[in-house]
Amino acid sequence: AQSVTQLGSHVSVSEGALVLLRCNYSSSVPPYLFWYVQYPNQGLQLLLKYTSAATLVKGINGFEAEFKKSETSFHLTKPSAHMSDAAEYFCAVSETGANNLFFGTGTRLTVIP
Amino acid sequence: GAVVSQHPSRVICKSGTSVKIECRSLDFQATTMFWYRQFPKKSLMLMATSNEGSKATYEQGVEKDKFLINHASLTLSTLTVTSAHPEDSSFYICSARTSGSISNNEQFFGPGTRLTVL
Numbered sequence: 681a682q683s684v685t686q687l688g689s690h691v692s693v694s695e696g697a698l699v700l701l702r703c704n705y706s707s708s709v710p711p712y713l714f715w716y717v718q719y720p721n722q723g724l725q726l727l728l729k730y731t732s733a734a735t736l737v738k739g740i741n742g743f744e745a746e747f748k749k750s751e752t753s754f755h756l757t758k759p760s761a762h763m764s765d766a767a768e769y770f771c772a773v774s775e776t777g778a779n780n781l782f783f784g785t786g787t788r789l790t791v792i793p
Numbered sequence: 794g795a796v797v798s799q800h801p802s803r804v805i806c807k808s809g810t811s812v813k814i815e816c817r818s819l820d821f822q823a824t825t826m827f828w829y830r831q832f833p834k835k836s837l838m839l840m841a842t843s844n845e846g847s848k849a850t851y852e853q854g855v856e857k858d859k860f861l862i863n864h865a866s867l868t869l870s871t872l873t874v875t876s877a878h879p880e881d882s883s884f885y886i887c888s889a890r891t892s893g894s895i896s897n898n899e900q901f902f903g904p905g906t907r908l909t910v911l
Contacts, residue, residue, distance in 0.1 A: 723902040
């Protein structure tokens with residue numbers, strides 16, 4: 681069975697500070713992993729994805745995530761937070777590629793001026 | 794590329810009426826479309842998966858007679874909430890994938906539809 685745990689439903693950082701959003705997964709096979717961002721009343725936008733290539737994945741808007749098999753983690757980071765990064769972030773796992781995405785409960789990122 | 798639209802973006806209806814939500818892939822052929830429901834401050838829950846020309850596969854606990862899904866063409870899927878009740882109020886999001894090599898490992902999400910049942 682596959683599942684995703686996002687530690688911290690709400691993360692606050694100061695503008696310019698490091699952003700770290702945590703995601704741990706469970707999967708019986710090598711997983712596909714995704715990070716999505718959702719702005720208020722909008723759908724989801726893909727930030728980045730891991731599909732068994734490089735373990736350090738770079739995405740849009742300066743975000744990146746590192747796949748660590750030993751820790752079953754796929755944490756999302758950004759060196760310097762911007763006000764426009766304030767949003768809800770979802771980690772998702774799939775054992776079959778683009779089908780059957782299982783989402784975490786989300787982390788709301790607040791950026792303090 | 795890979796744009797998915799939903800219509801309407803927001804709908805308010807009376808209890809007992811039916812509401813249809815459209816999901817369209819604008820610049821690619823969607824062999825598979827997915828319908829999700831998102832409760833306030835909660836994650837997305839997959840409701841059903843539909844493949845063009847075949848019946849939708851519903852997740853456990855989702856009433857197929859309540860949430861009718863039609864995927865009649867490679868660019869359009871519809872979700873009809875029948876006899877809507879206030880507890881059906883939610884944010885409904887569709888996504889689509891194609892069997893093409895570029896997007897083989899990605900779902901493209903629509904902007905969502907906010908349904909409010911009075």
